[in-house]
Amino acid sequence: MLQWIKQWRERRILRNNPIDERDWQQVLSQLPLLRGLTDSELSQLRRLAILFMHDKDFVGIQGQVLTGNMALLIALQACLPILHLGIDWYRGWSSVIVYPAAFKASRTEVDQYGIAHEVEHDLLGEAWSHGGVILAWDDTAHAGVIDGHNLVIHEFVHKLDMLNGAADGFFPLPPEISPKDWHETFSGAYQNLTDRLARGERTPIDRYAATNAAEFVAVTSEVFFELPTLLKSEYPDVFRLYVAFYRQNPEHRLT
Structure with missing residues (x-):
């Protein structure tokens, strides 16, 4: 019964909120x-984008005006990782907040002496564990070019990561993916990256991935969707697990 109601609701949303073909x-x-x-995939992506834009509130901050096409640009990139997972993977939160450019966020950092300091950082994006996603429009507007960096995918992958608690690089896994395989693969790849950077090596994977396990997953997911051959070359088992988790292989369409 609940499944029928959900399907009826989705059909109603899709029928009442079509995307203009020119847009x-x-x-x-x-x-x-x-x-x-x-x-077929584009049709599914279009469907997900409509549901996403209906369910989320898009809010411009500091004078940022958001048009329908701007929301669609965000929605299509946000929905690419869930193309074969479904809109329910973005459940439990409602807002996409967009700044014109980088925004300041305060963080409490503890120094080597155990003293806490309030530090301000300039951020391009942020995902809240009990809230929405924040994006800087000037970076979002060009996120869809193929350069291995995608702010929208990065932040929305954090939201997937947060579905089973704090962002820790460990998604809610389907039965066919072994948690042990995931843990060992990502721990090994993360350690390899940090070791290479410690030796002063320049790596094709952005060094921000070495910040922590959550950022490693977010950054390498960006690479997976934009430069899949690069990720496969650097960390083939990470690539293999992403193909299994996201249920898609960008290498087949981008090469």
């Missing part, structure tokens, strides 16, 4: 990372 084509042209998706 669809315009936004698609701005997102090379969607290149190679099949007609």
